[in-house]
Amino acid sequence: MRVDPGRCGPTPLSWQEALDDGRQELEEAQLALLASSLGGVFAWPTIQRGRMVQNLLPVESDREEQSGHGSVALEWHTEDGFHQDRCRYLALLGIRNPDRVPTTIGTVNDVRLAEGHRSVLRERRFLIRPDLEHLRQLARYAPDSEMLRRAHEMYENPEPVALLFGDPEAPSLRIDAPYTTALAGDGEATEALAAIVDELTRAQRDVVVGEGDVLIVDNYRAVHGRRAFEPRFDGTDRWLKRMSVAASPLSKATAGAEARVLAI
Numbered sequence: 397m398r399v400d401p402g403r404c405g406p407t408p409l410s411w412q413e414a415l416d417d418g419r420q421e422l423e424e425a426q427l428a429l430l431a432s433s434l435g436g437v438f439a440w441p442t443i444q445r446g447r448m449v450q451n452l453l454p455v456e457s458d459r460e461e462q463s464g465h466g467s468v469a470l471e472w473h474t475e476d477g478f479h480q481d482r483c484r485y486l487a488l489l490g491i492r493n494p495d496r497v498p499t500t501i502g503t504v505n506d507v508r509l510a511e512g513h514r515s516v517l518r519e520r521r522f523l524i525r526p527d528l529e530h531l532r533q534l535a536r537y538a539p540d541s542e543m544l545r546r547a548h549e550m551y552e553n554p555e556p557v558a559l560l561f562g563d564p565e566a567p568s569l570r571i572d573a574p575y576t577t578a579l580a581g582d583g584e585a586t587e588a589l590a591a592i593v594d595e596l597t598r599a600q601r602d603v604v605v606g607e608g609d610v611l612i613v614d615n616y617r618a619v620h621g622r623r624a625f626e627p628r629f630d631g632t633d634r635w636l637k638r639m640s641v642a643a644s645p646l647s648k649a650t651a652g653a654e655a656r657v658l659a660i
């Protein structure tokens with residue numbers, strides 16, 4: 397895509413600063429048009445205040461965080477793997493990435509598993525808890541909300557899920573290693589989980605999203621993460637834009653979101 401890093405300005409020092417500055421409208425509009433062609437775009441109210449196009453950039457106070465604002469290695473994961481309405485696709489656009497910091501990708505196609513493990517992974521014998529970023533943001537912005545109560549419920553009392561699902565010949569996948577466990581006392585599920593974690597770790601490969609590059613991740617087939625890097629916080633750090641695309645067509649409730657994107 398056409399990206400003009402000069403017009404976009406220096407990499408902001410926080411996502412809030414990026415939202416306040418409208419200099420990336422052309423870049424965001426291009427990404428929004430592309431993402432909208434894949435399905436219904438949406439955002440979580442808990443991430444960057446519900447902004448449809450989000451900013452992935454290093455934030456000094458978040459260096460150690462497992463998020464798009466950290467700079468330690470971001471462990472591979474399905475985006476929002478805990479949630480049944482997680483995105484189908486993630487679209488990432490590079491504004492700048494002069495150090496060529498890689499995104500990591502591993503797909504279910506690359507995973508070699510014993511048949512026994514495969515069938516256990518298709519059963520509802522696993523728990524995926526929400527990552528703490530959602531809970532932190534909700535506690536800050538909506539401490540008395542029903543959403544926060546539900547998010548706590550998902551954390552404390554998650555529903556058992558299968559990690560592989562869909563077509564047995566070409567299964568889909570949901571997993572977020574640090575937040576996924578087997579049901580208590582289920583030795584077979586623990587073993588199958590360890591097997592798929594090992595395989596996905598082995599299968600990771602690097603993809604550099606550079607200036608003007610778009611990476612579309614199929615969130616039902618691939619996990620993604622990021623290598624560790626050394627940020628400078630001087631306006632030249634890696635900066636990507638991100639959008640989420642839903643699996644199902646837009647419902648009435650989300651149709652307004654589409655209008656918001658097209659109004660960028």
Ligand SMILES: [Fe+2]
Pocket residue numbers: 473474475620
């Ligand atoms: Fe992610």
